[in-house]
Amino acid sequence: MPVNRWWRHDPRERYWLEITNREDIGRNLLAPQVDDRGEQYWSYALVREVRPGDLVLHWDKNHGPGVVGYSHVRGEAFASTITWQSRGTYGRQRGASGPEPAWEAPLGGYRRLRKPVTQTRLRDIEPSLRALREHLAETVEGPLYFPFALSRTRPLRAAQGYLTKLPRALVEALPELLELRQTAVSEPHEPEAPSPVSASPTKPTASSGYGRQQDTERRRAVERYAVNLVLDHYRSLGYEVEDVGDHSPWDITVRRDATETHIEVKGSTTTREVIDLTEGEVRHAEDTPTCLIVIDQIELHDDLRCRGGRWRAWTDWAPRRAELVATAYRYPLPAEGQGGRSAE
DSSP: OOOOOTTTTOTTOOEEEEEEOOSSTTSEEEEESSOTTSOOOHHHHGGGGOOTTOEEEEEESSSSSEEEEEEEEOSOOEEEEEEOOOOSHHHHHHOOOOEEEEEEEEEEEEEEEEEEEEHHHHHHTHHHHHHHHHHHHHHOOSOOOOSEEOOSSSOOEEOSSSEEEOOHHHHHTOGGGHHHHHHTSSOBOSOOOOOOTTSOSSSOOTTOOBSOOSOHHHHHHHHHHHHHHHHHHHHHTTOEEEEOTTTSSSSEEEEETTEEEEEEEEEOSSOOSOOOOOHHHHHHHHHSOEEEEEEESOEEOTTSOEEOOEEEEEEEEOOOGGGOOOOOOOOOOOTTOSOOOOOO
């Protein structure tokens, strides 16, 4: 049976849930190509559907149980092999197999959630999750591959399967997944507003709080405010300071006693658990000792005045390539473009 790709029309549907008891969570997605009976199984076949840049949450059966962390997909799925021991009655009778055909997708950048989303937590909001699933079923024709089993006779539990499709609306409904939501998009720019769990999974939420800052002046005002705070702070400590952001891949250079420090500054009006970085910023921090300072929760008024903010600093900062998630691409245009006439 072909996979029902109901999410393909919405590029924001980038989330999956791996349900596993493996110890090497975050290494890859790996599942047999067929089940114990030699038939295609939807939960294994979904491994072929993930795309680079998608985000995979990990439900750990051994610890919790619950969602303990997330990774990002680093490449297309490919044919591989697995030594598999199914846990159902039939699988236990059959015993462990030798290497057999499998689907594998590489993962990277595994991060544990600051606050796991436990099974108990999800059971507390089970009515809301049930409403979300029912709403999704009304808008989607065919299987949903929903990550949780919901019934009237048993409490919520993880679906019986390996990989499931995690609806975007469910991710947006859980405050614990703020970091995940910010990782999945370009820059968040408006104050966070709770997303109702019954929101449409197929239409943008007006108060989602994400997307590129449309008002360039407002964005620059926040950035300028954050940089000025850092400049003033180091001046007060007796440093010689220089604003170099217009011509260097970092923002501020501070000097004292023949010691020079480079500082990268990020400012935001929202609570930030994720920041955007350019390739130049990453390369510089990889090669040169750099301090990262993030000032978020800045109050921005209509007249572009800023105040307040939360200051966090990371000394000797060096971003790890494995943790970087692509949110945009630069594409060289092919030479064979049609047209060539004047646009006037």
